[in-house]
Amino acid sequence: MTVAEPRLRPRVEVTLVLDVGPSSSLEVDAHLATFVDRLAGDDVAGPADAARRRIHASITAGAVPPGLRRLAEALASSAGDGPPRPRHPVEDPDTAADALRNNTLVVLDEFDVDAVVTALGALVRDGRRVAVTAADRAELTHLRDALTPTVMRSCVDALPVMSPADQRELRRLLATATPERRARRGTQLPPAGAFPTIAQVAELCARAAGTVTGADRLLGELLSRMDPDRRAAVTDDARRVEATLSALGPRVPGRWTWTLLSHLVLNTHAGVFDALLEQVGQALAADERSRAHPPVTVHGALGPAGVDALRRYAEFLGGGGRNRAYFRSQAQRDVQPVLRQVVVGGRPAETADDIHAALAHVELTERLLAIDTSCRQAGVPAPRSATDLAELLTALRRIGDAARAVGALRHDVLFIHHNSPVSVPDLDSAQHVAATILDYDAHGSAEEAGRRLDEAAQQVGLLTPHTRMAPEHTRAHEALRAHDPDSYAAALDELAAARRLAEQENRCVELLDRLRRDAPRVAEAWEAAGAERSSAYGIAWFVEADRLMSALPDEDTVDVVLLLGAADLGVDRLLLAAAAPRLAAVVAPGVRQADGPTLLAVMRRASALVVSGRIEPPAPTAQVVHLSAAARARQAAGSARQDPA
Known part of the structure; x- marks a missing residue:
């Protein structure tokens, strides 16, 4: 490869009709x-036909090979364009790996075997998975014989069976390895649980050191x-106290349930509560009984005398007396003014059932008045x-249960010892003593x-x-x-960090062993890297x-296809673009x-970057760049270091 200023070559027109132009919708x-x-052309039952069928299946599945899509898009965008834009020196690549990092289609023009070896070494150092291919097997053999030992370690005759995801994980683990992590290789640390x-x-x-003082310690x-x-x-007893207090809900200041319970614990309001x-x-x-009768309305206050009159009249009717229009009994005469105040079911009270409904209503009213006073x-x-009555009864029962539970705890703590130093004078003390016991x-x-603690140790x-x-375990x-x-907390933190390092290193060893089973030299090269x-x-x-065309690799398996002897290849070899996102053709x-439609002609039509390795400036036919002298010196020094022989 030689140093020369970038020079443009005129576009090469290709007569092959590919049905790709600016109006083509490549999203379809x-x-x-x-x-x-x-x-693929007219190839039947050949490599191109096998590649075509595989690509059609991928398109049907919605997984279009990215390299092929980019080739088609480049051809579509270049149709009818003028010459490619001029390049600036700052855009010139230092290595073929740099050229392929920013371009999907590259032509390595005038590259001899040594230059190809250098380019392949740069791609390997860049972490690329390269499919080195050629139509003639002799070209592959000639190139392989010229490889340096360093590059030779990365060569395989078949792709590793390890999945791309596992390969990426292994590369990440190897790239982030540290001496501290490598020292954890083979270490098995117990789980955190x-x-x-x-x-x-x-x-x-704290309990073993006796830091608990006061009444709790006693x-x-x-x-x-x-x-x-x-x-x-x-x-x-302590569990019952905890359960009954929990049933009252949170202890909110001013809440009547807790206030009443505090009074009961202090033996106040006990009679009123009962x-x-x-x-x-x-x-x-009484409310349940009144629901069995029609609605009752009382106009005005009946007074004690009126209520007594209703009760005597109910007894009179229950004893066989009759409601008569003439010669009324004393009970009937006494109740007449009261009945004029009572309406049962929308009509004046007359029958025995009406009197019983009125009495049930009066009884419920009296009890509600008594409840209001209490x-x-x-x-x-x-x-x-x-509804309020039912909720009040539930709350009162819970308060009663809590008061009895506190009383039982107070009694047992009082007699816990013949000279007990612990007492439960109020609700706060009861809560604290119950929590201490539990x-x-x-x-x-x-x-x-x-x-x-000794058993745990x-x-x-x-x-x-x-x-x-x-x-850290020690x-x-x-x-x-x-x-x-x-010290225990600090040791656990160190154990967690050591466990992460050990897990990562053991995972790295596991993946390396899997790679070593079918690609031992690659595993050795990656470990050295x-x-x-x-x-x-x-x-x-x-x-x-x-x-390669007969059995295209799966997606995300190959990064670059390096095609040797590209000058004599036809356009059907462009199907190799389906094997990887990037294609580099070596001349x-x-x-x-x-002559005629060729792979190189189509790549130039697609504005492929041409990297020239000649000393003399070529005839201007395409967009051409040259590797810089500084890059050439670095490559020579790198080759000398890689191949001491």
Whole structure:
């Protein structure tokens, strides 16, 4: 390859009709299918036909090969254009890899074997998966014999079976490897769930250190010395207190349920509470009875005398008396003024059923008045409907259950010891004492906490054999034995970081082993690239053009097709663009382009970038750039380092 100023060549007109122009809609799959048919030509049962059928299947599945679509779009956009725009020196590529990084179609013109070896090495160092192909197998053999040992390590005769996603993961893991992570190779750390949580250890350490003071500590000591059955009974009382208080809902300041409960715990409003509970129950029963009668309306106040008259008249009728128009009884005469005030079902009360309906209404009214008085005394909102009555009865029952539970706890704590230092004078004390008892039941005393820490340390020590225990694991074990929560928390953080490193390194080893089974030299090359902190994660797949076209690789398997001996190839070889997103056609020095429609002519029509390797400026026929002298020097130095021989 030589250094020369960029020079333009005139466009080469191609007489081949490909049915692609500025008006073609390449978003329509049918147009792309027609384009593929024109490229394949009349080949039947040959490589081009196999490629055509594979591409048609991909188009039908909605997965158009990107390289083929870009070729068609480039041809469509170049139809009727003038000469390509001039290039500036800053746009000239340093290597063939740079040219292919920004261009999908590249012609490597006047490239001899050494230049192709250098270009392939640059692509491999750039991490490209290259399909090196040629119509003549001898060209592949000649190129392979000229490869440097470094590039040779990346050569394969068949693509690795590892999926592209796993290849990307392996490359990422190799590129991000550090000495600290490599040191974790083969390390097996226990899962995070096998260790006690930091909160559990901190609580046990605090209890074991005796930092719990005051009445809580005294209560804990008393509970530890109690008979197990007696301690279980006290614990049940504490559970009932917790359950009944939870049933009252959140303790909001000023809420009447908690205020009434506090009074009951202090033995105030006890009589009013019992009376109110009974009155609400009786009122609900009266309301249920009144629902069996028609609606009752009372005009004015009946007064005690009127109510007594109604009751005597009901007894008179129930004893066999009759409602007479003449010679009325005393009970009938007394009730007549009252009946004029009562309307039952929209009519004046007359029958025995009407009298019973009126009495049920009066009874319910009296009970609601009594409830209203008791509610004012107890500080409870008075009910306004039957629904309010039912809700009030439920709340009162819950308050009664809580008061009885607190009373039972107070009694048991009072007699927990013959000289008990713990008392439950009010509701706040009851809540605190119940929580302390339940906490003791869950975690035990200081001695029990220390014993549980020692047991946890023993279990942690058995998770991994001592000879294979990681330093962070050892520090967590020692922190548990020393009852040191801060050191334990720090050790767990270090364990989490070490576990991530070990998982990543072990995953990297697993993927490397899978790659090594079918591409050992590539695995060796990638591992060396990771150690050298380079990006040489490429693959050079040597395959004949006919075989490549007959079995096009899956999507995202190959990045670049490097086509040797492109000067003599026909347009059907452009179907190789379906194998990868980028196509590089290599023309050897001194080779004259064949006449007629050829692959090179179509690529030039598609404005492919032509990278020239000649010293003499060529005749102006296309957009041509030359590798810079600085790039040429760097490539020579890189080749010398790669091939010390």
